[in-house]
Amino acid sequence: MSNTDDENIQKISRMLEIGGTMLAQHCANCGAPLFRYQGRVLCPVCDDVRDPRASMQPPSSPAVAPAPKTEVSPVEKKETPVAAVTRSTPLISPDEETTVSQSSSVSASIPELETLLIRKMVSLASAMQDETDVRRLSDYLDMIERCMDIMNKMK
Known part of the structure; x- marks a missing residue:
């Protein structure tokens, strides 16, 4: 597998991790499976999809080693x-x-x-x-x- 294939697989995996629903349709441009995420149908390879968990992480300073990441479940961020x-x-x-x-x-x-x-x-x-x-x-x-x-x- 090439680096591009690995990157595409990582993008698809990330879409699954953040709660996207894989659909039976495929992207007309790249052939990757389409996902439904936050009410939109999109391609994880062609579209730039932001991980909502990334905005929850505090920025780390370059001089200090980053603290271990703790994931916040979707249930915890709701009211x-x-x-x-x-x-x-x-x-x-x-x-x-x-x-x-x-x-x-x-x-x-x-x-x-x-x-x-x-x-x-x-x-x-x-x-x-x-x-x-x-x-x-x-x-x-x-x-x-x-x-x-x-x-x-x-x-």
């Missing part, structure tokens, strides 16, 4: 859902938190998770109303089905 913020019980201190068993915290969060999944399914269903792209409709239905499977597994 906290309302259901996760609203609590009927007061927050506990960090000392008390160590004494709370994991099973009780997991069982207490199941209703919140169910509420979030139901809200997401309703949101997906409403987004489907105006959608004409068969692939996106299929994606919406797949996501709704996954939410329902998760809810069934929790019961």
